[in-house]
Amino acid sequence: MSQGQHWREQLHEAAAQGDTASLLKVIRSAVAERADVGDYTLMSRLLKRIGRDEASRAGLRPVRVYIARSVTVESWLPYLAVEAAAAGFWLETKVGGYGSFAQELMSPEGALRDFNPDLVVFVTDVEDVAGGLPDACATGKPELVRAEVERGVKTMEDMLTAFRHHHRARLLVQGLCVPDPPVLGDAGDANWEASESRATQRINEQIAALCRRLGDAAFFDENRLASRFGKARWRDERMFRYCRLSIAAEFFAPYARALTHSIKVLFLPPHKVLCTDLDNTLWGGIVGEDKPSGILTGTDFPGNCYRTYQRYLKQLAARGILLAVVSKNNEKDVREAFRVRAQDLALTLDDFISLKISWQDKAVSLRELAQELSLGLDSFVLIDDDSVECEAVRQQVPGVLVIQAPREEPWRLTECVMASGAFDTLSVTAEDRARSDEYRAQAQRAQLENRAASREEFLASLQIVCRFISALEAPLSRTVQLINKTNQFNLTTRRYGTSEVESFAADPGGLALALRARDRFGDAGVIGIALCRTQDGTCTIDTLLLSCRVIGRGIESALLWYIARWAASLGANRLAGEYIPTAKNQPCADFYPRHGFRPAREAGGKQSRICYVLDLATQMPEKPAWIQTEEDLNNEPGPSCARVNEEFAR
Amino acid sequence: MNQAQAVPESMRNLLAEIFEISPAEVTPGLSAGATPAWDSFGHLQAILAIEEAYGVRIDPQKVPELTSVGQLMQELESLGVSLNHD
The missing domain is CATH 3.40.50.1000 (HAD superfamily/HAD-like)
Structure with a gap:
């Protein structure tokens, strides 16, 4: 029996029994051991059939993907669906038109908006971005090449900037594949300053820089993959000319896997x-x-x-x-x-x-x-x-x-x-670099705790200082990282990108707060985030989370204390919080009751969630006595700062 | 020998997955017109799959004409693939 048939039988069997967990297990094994084209086709069909809800129940994260493109992508989509499932995602995909990618990306209305994607993948070819490049390079005139590079970069910049202006979806932009063989020949291309490969790489560098500026965006380096697997075979020129298929069929699996790794870093933190x-x-x-x-x-x-x-x-x-x-x-x-x-x-x-x-x-x-x-x-x-x-x-x-x-x-x-791809990440933050020191400090704290006579004494001896700053200056990348990776002490587990956080900071009555904590053993960096809106006398806490390594020291109470004072300064007399239970956030289930909140009537949402209110007139949250606070918040209206500073003065 | 057996087993399995039918339905007479999933996209997928499975490259100019399993088999044989021993 061929290996392929072996997989197919197991797949059909799991599907027939309606057992999604074992279907996913077979899929992971098949992917790890080189499945063939028929297997991928079957697996993608079975995945589509289980549907969003069942996939979600089985632990896959559903992601709606819109593919804007100028090349044929349909042929490798089954591979992408399967590789993504093996990595924990269930994709629902929609593909745009060949000639309409610019319009789709730049327009606030239309097919892309209607699909409401979580992720937009933009796949294109040199021909569509800097089509004049080979001609310019062939002239041997550097100024012509420079002009063509600038034109290509501007084309991308216009499209992607307009996209980010209108859409909040995460964005994955495939870079250009350096043409091979080059128009000047190998020796010419290697030596001439304005060569085709240098020009294409320059455009790619600019696209990557653009992605960093846009936020929630990643550059996908197709050229690196092509080099890894062999330029001579990466593109099947016959199929590209015949049907604009830009990757040879033999590389669909590794290509889809690499795309999946890049998708993963946009949605999930790396392993720790x-x-x-x-x-x-x-x-x-x-x-x-x-x-x-x-x-x-x-x-x-x-x-x-x-x-x-x-x-x-x-x-x-x-x-x-x-x-x-x-x-x-x-x-x-x-x-x-x-x-x-x-x-x-x-x-x-x-x-x-x-x-x-x-x-x-x-x-x-x-x-x-x-x-x-x-x-x-x-x-x-x-x-x-x-x-x-x-x-x-x-x-x-x-x-x-x-x-x-x-x-x-x-x-x-x-x-x-x-x-x-377990440790792949888009950026390395200062908190990342300091993490292992922080865990060492954790061990020292544990020793101190064992020696202290009482818990109060232990906490006081830590000399904790909480510093409240704007979530935009945490920096924003750290805020977004925390929002997307914090599972245990996270009241609502809402995952947001930069644009959502920015809107909390910019809205009148909005607050995007970050909390930095340090103690005598070290600086834990930014470890808490709160996103709130105050309107008509009620401050609604949309998001409140704390890195799990600082739980149990009263820092969460200090965070709530700050929010309450901020809300009161805007005239609020009520705090409204909610707890949305997940498989992991049990540690914060009693957060609101513990701080005097009463259960409120459920707002009638579909999700199972518990709403709480606190009447600020009868009870103002208190700051734990062992915690010192500092503040440096620029996106706040004046009165709140004044109020909090008064508090410090006392 | 019935018609289905004339198509090698590996090819039957491959095309069955792509055209969303059972392997037994993959006979030399199976054609694009009579198979719902054999649309232009299904056709491209079948061509790519067959090229990968048999290590051949089909001339794109011939691709549009290969609209039945029998024609696909004939093309493979003309490219030197022996379909008899599977």
Whole structure:
């Protein structure tokens, strides 16, 4: 039986039983093990059939995608639907016309607006953006090439700026593929200053910069993919000329997977913790058997493969990914290995935030780690060479992303982690870089807590300072990051992009607030966000969230205290809050009742949610005595600042 | 030998998925006109799928004429693909 038929039978079976969870499991396996064209066609059809609601129940995030394009995309759409599902998304797709992309993107009305997409993907070709480029390059006149580059950049800028003006959907813009072979020939293109490849790259750089400026937008570098897989085969010129299909059919799967990775970074934060196994993963061999002197790591082959992987982990740590060891070993052996082989290792034990070295199940170690770090298991990645361990963790802790290390091919270790896209991110914030220090401080706080006589004494000894600033200056990218990744202490779990946050800040009676917290152990950075609107005497708290690592120190009460004072300064006499239960936000379920709010009558929405009110005339939220506050809020009307400052003066 | 068996099994399975029918329905006589999912998009998908599966490149000028399974098989054979042993 062919592999394809094998998948098809399993797929049909899962579909016939109406079992979406097992259908998704087969899809993930098929995608991981190279499915063929028939499989992708079938899988995309089955996915479409389960529908938005069922997909959502099965844990996929529904995303409405509008594709504006000048090339044929229909042929690879089934691949995109399937790759996206394997990564946790259920796509509902609509494709625009070949010749109407500019109008669709720039118009406030029309097909794009009617579809109300969560994401717009713009896929185009050099011909449609800078069609005169090959002719200009062929003349050998740099000024002509420059003019054509400027024209191409302006075309993109006009379209995308107008788009962002009218639409809030996230945006993924595919860059231009550098034409190959070049009109000047390889030697000419390589050496001439105004070559076709330089000109195209310049346009791409400008598109990427434009995406950064627009917000909620990402640049998708098709040219890099084409280079990776081979320019000579990436485009099938025959099919491009015949039906404007710009990618050869053999690359539909990797192309769709790369698109999915870029879609993912627009909607989800990267994983936060990398847990690595030791034997035959971080180093070659088994430390318990080969002794510390016998493990493979260092500058010679194959030890240098492991050392390269260690260096990659260190690079991830530098941008805030937390490293942990999860290994079945004797801790004594491991410590000795790190000591006697320090010269040959690119990491020290201090680079790890936690060591789980014991003989217990790795599933148990991972759960303990999640608890210690106050992080959800879905922010964990495990890299392990043992297929049995991998499968056990997949089954027992389904949230964890498991990557099996290639035991026989250690030179592929780094590539395997990179290919997962688990740590892909659009930007690295200062909070990201400071994260591992923050978690270390967390451990010191825990020690202090154990020593303190009472909880009050412990909290007072922390010397917590909350600083209230505008969510636009958090900076805005940090605000949006928090809004989109915070799950546990998040009252409504509404996911917003930059434009929504900006509108809260700009609206009369609106507030877009960010909270920075620090204590004697360190600066946690911006860890809280609130979005509110005050109208007709009621301040409605649309969004209130706190990073889970600062929960339990009264910081949430300080946030509410600030909101109440701000609302009162605008004449409000009521606070209205709501709690929308999700699978993860149980930790904040009692937030409003705990602060004296009473349940209000439900507003009749479809979602299950609980509405609360607090009458400010009878009860004003208080600031915990152990918290100091500061304020630097520019997007606020004057009176509120005055009021709060008075409060400080007392 | 019935007609369906004349189409190799792998091709039957492939086209069945693309045209949303059962493999048994994929006979040499199956044609675009009589198959709802065999529209212009389905046609392109079938051509791309067959090219991938058999490692061939079909001349785009011939593509519009290949509107039945029998014609597709004939084209493959003219490109040197042996469809007898599947």
